[in-house]
């Protein structure tokens with residue numbers, strides 16, 4: 253398909269009809285660009301990204317890029333994948349404004365770029381912690397390659413890391429920092445780790461493992477300030493640290509959309525086809541809150557696989573496919589040799605069924621009338637992967653599996669044909 | 671090239687996979703839903719992850735780590751995040767024993 257927009261809508265290149273412009277060269281935007289080509293579109297595609305790098309995978313940044321000194325980041329779609337497919341990639345360039353009436357975006361280098369369809373894949377940025385001293389030179393957040401390089405350089409034997417926030421990125425970094433011999437303290441405001449979206453039993457396994465590995469966990473902490481010596485807590489405790497990592501979640505990057513008057517709802521608001529309130533503009537990935545037909549409301553995910561799936565779906569829908577979102581949310585995290593995987597959203601669950609799997613276990617979360625809503629598993633290596641994947645398929649079907657079978661059937665695949 | 675015995679045909683259920691290590695290399699042996707056997711490299715081409723921990727659905731093996739998918743009959747990578755194909759190896763079954771041409 254090579255549909256083009258109305259000729260000359262503000263295009264200063266003039267000769268070529270405006271094609272697809274993608275804002276943000278992360279997991280989602282890059283996958284979207286590749287997917288446009290996979291779907292057979294051979295018109296102009298421009299991928300604009302603030303970062304100067306060839307698009308790379310973010311998940312290793314808290315894992316092997318720290319713990320195993322991964323020399324080169326893993327690129328998305330191969331080092332030359334974009335060029336080989338005739339995708340114009342503009343690294344180190346930010347889209348600074350969006351003129352919806354003219355269907356033009358303005359880039360930080362002054363270029364005006366006309367679009368027929370625009371995809372906003374601007375991702376998320378680390379949430380800021382409003383305490384005194386937070387802008388000090390010993391404070392870091394982790395989102396990009398430069399952050400990871402800087403953090404890694406500050407870790408090692410004899411160094412002390414304080415992680416503010418017992419969420420995924422902080423805990424993964426804590427594990428990686430321990431691998432390098434760093435002294436690590438995790439400071440959490442709530443009474444337990446991973447209180448958002450992870451069942452208590454699973455979080456408990458991870459907490460126990462961190463403690464066994466020598467990480468100090470402080471719960472219910474109130475931070476007074478960050479100083480050159482570390483983190484001062486209410487009650488007079490100071491956690492000494494050479495580096496303070498703030499990992500208290502991420503906020504969607506919506507400024508461009510907001511300034512252009514697009515609807516916002518904890519992220520750029522899109523429908524079940526990932527279209528924004530302007531039908532020429534789509535949004536996907538960490539920046540987007542999308543209407544999930546399976547939940548009947550908008551959700552925003554910060555998940556690598558969702559970013560890929562949404563990028564691919566947005567590309568197809570920008571070409572007119574009209575396909576609704578259907579994927580079940582899925583997430584994983586690696587800490588030490590433990591892998592956690594979660595499929596679905598557990599909220600609204602009434603009962604939990606536990607299934608031992610090797611040295612790990614899977615919890616199935618069942619809702620009203622026994623419908624399977626989510627599954628969370630943790631174990632060494634990939635012990636729980638198969639069962640989580642099968643659970644994901646059951647969730648997608650709206651299955652009401654027999655709880656007894658979930659707990660004990662030797663092969664969960666049997667339940668798929670039930 | 672040499673035929674090496676990997677396992678008994680009974681060791682792998684239909685629509686399932688098993689790991690086979692030989693001479694410092696690792697392979698994945700598949701038993702397809704229609705009863706045929708296939709073999710590929712044992713590790714995913716995205717990261718070094720054993721595919722035998724993954725799920726077999728029809729002719730697809732899904733990597734357990736990030737769900738990269740391959741057609742195990744041809745080794746073809748079926749989309750993100752995997753883009754490099756797997757090597758495949760010839761398999762024969764004799765007297766209920768599975769042999770791989772490594």
Ligand SMILES: Cc1cc2nc3c(=O)[nH]c(=O)nc-3n(C[C@H](O)[C@H](O)[C@H](O)COP(=O)(O)OP(=O)(O)OC[C@H]3O[C@@H](n4cnc5c(N)ncnc54)[C@H](O)[C@@H]3O)c2cc1C
Pocket residue numbers: 275276277278279280281300301302303310311312313314345346347348373374375376394395396421505508536537538539553554555556557559582583584585586
């Ligand atoms: C350290 C770390 C570890 C993670 N580990 C896991 C994990 O184990 N499992 C998991 O499921 N998920 C993980 N994630 C989350 C996953 O990486 C994200 O969900 C995914 O990267 C989201 O993709 P995205 O393209 O939506 O956003 P991003 O990857 O953030 O990409 C957005 C890009 O847009 C650019 N941009 C923003 N605004 C503009 C603009 N105006 N103009 C041009 N460019 C712009 C940004 O610079 C950025 O490069 C991790 C994330 C991090 C940071």
Ligand code: FES
Pocket residue numbers: 714715716717718719733734735736737738739751752
């Ligand atoms: S390791 Fe196989 S898909 Fe990533």
